[in-house]
Amino acid sequence: xxxxxxxxxxxxxxxxxxxxxxxxxxxxxxxxxxxxxxxxxxxxxxxxxxxxxxxxxxxxxxxxxxxxxxxxxxxxxxxxxxxxxxxxxxxxxxxxxxxxxxxxxxxxxxxxxxxxxxxxxxxxxxxxxxxxxxxxxxxxxxxxxxxxxxxxxxxxxxxxxxxxxxxxxxxxxxxxxxxxxxxxxxxxxxxxxxxxxxxxxxxxxxxxxxxxxxxxxxxxxxxxxxxxxxxxxxxxxxxxxxxxxxxxxxxxxxxxxxxxxxxxxxxxxxxxxxxxxxxxxx
Numbered sequence: 001x002x003x004x005x006x007x008x009x010x011x012x013x014x015x016x017x018x019x020x021x022x023x024x025x026x027x028x029x030x031x032x033x034x035x036x037x038x039x040x041x042x043x044x045x046x047x048x049x050x051x052x053x054x055x056x057x058x059x060x061x062x063x064x065x066x067x068x069x070x071x072x073x074x075x076x077x078x079x080x081x082x083x084x085x086x087x088x089x090x091x092x093x094x095x096x097x098x099x100x101x102x103x104x105x106x107x108x109x110x111x112x113x114x115x116x117x118x119x120x121x122x123x124x125x126x127x128x129x130x131x132x133x134x135x136x137x138x139x140x141x142x143x144x145x146x147x148x149x150x151x152x153x154x155x156x157x158x159x160x161x162x163x164x165x166x167x168x169x170x171x172x173x174x175x176x177x178x179x180x181x182x183x184x185x186x187x188x189x190x191x192x193x194x195x196x197x198x199x200x201x202x203x204x205x206x207x208x209x210x211x212x213x214x215x216x217x218x219x220x221x222x223x224x225x226x227x228x229x230x231x232x233x234x235x236x237x238x239x240x241x242x243x244x245x246x247x248x249x250x251x252x253x254x255x256x257x258x259x260x261x262x263x264x265x266x267x268x269x270x271x272x273x274x275x276x277x278x279x280x281x282x
Contacts, residue, residue: 004043007039007042007043008043008045010039011036011039011040011043011045011049014032014035014036014039015036015049015052017032018032018033018036018052019052030056030059033052033053033054033056033062034056034059034062036049036052036053037053037062037065037066041065041069046069046073047073050069050070050073050075050078053066055067055082055085055086057086057089060095060098063082063086064098064099064102066082067079067082067083067099067102068102070082071102071105071106071109076106076109076110079102079106080103080106083099083100083102083103083106084099084103086099087099087100097123097126100119100122100123101123103115103119104116104119104120104123107119113139116135117135117136117139117140120132120135120136121136121140121149124136124153125149125152125153125156126156128153128156128157128160128166128167128170128171129166129170130169130170130173130174133153133170133174134177137150137177153174154171154174157170157171157174158171158187158191161191161192162190162191162223163223165193165196165224168191168192168193168196168222169196171187171191171192172184172187172192172196172199172200175187176200176203181204181207181208182208182211184200184204185204185208185211185212185215186215188212188215188216188219189219189220190219190220190221190222190223191222192219192222193222193224193225193228193239194222194225194236194239194240194243194273194274195235195239197216197239197243198239198242198243201242201243201246201247202246205246205247205250209250209251213247213250213251213259216243216247216274217259217260217263217272217274217275218263218267218272219272220272221272221273225273226273229273236273237277240273240274240277241277243274244274244277244278244281247278253282256278256282257282260275260278260279260282261279263275264279
């Protein structure tokens, strides 16, 4: 008997064993169902037997595998139902996020914009993404609830920004989208790297040159830039050169020299990487 035929026989036998004992709701029955899913997937028979499988409470890996397979074959309705069911049953909210991310995929594929906006608004409270944020903002009324949600999203991004570049970039992009120049400049601290600053430097120099240059010269270096100096100094210098050229164009060589020298006297060896770069260039 061929190997595929033999494997199919085993599947049929296991299904029979499972169905005869599942009413007892024993741990053995749950273990058997999880084993059966692995075998059916390995045999490429999931489409034939998908209706046998149901989520199992607290069987996190199994549940996600089942949902992923349903998504893979385009059974979005069942996959959505299982995701929502597990979210409602979870006692630990941290486990919700894997299901929520799959709901995002489902609603993106099915083009269900209303549900997508709702799920993105939840995801953004944990994982900043500016493209997702723009989509949500364009579909929600800007009322008191929106303001509360926006503040929570931004606070989370700022909290993550110290070690997560995407979150740091998000916080500055959000302020920029609101035209908040003072807010952007206030965020130029040890959470924002020089590469990100280059994206907005010209605009900030045009709109608030004195505040911007003061913040740029005095800011502590982001940890990412300190690491980058060791790992890829050329990339760091590329950003520093952009900032240097823009500031020289705005203030001139003599004024820049005076400003960086004053900072050097005040901070001595603690000057930031931009000041060190400017001193070498001047």
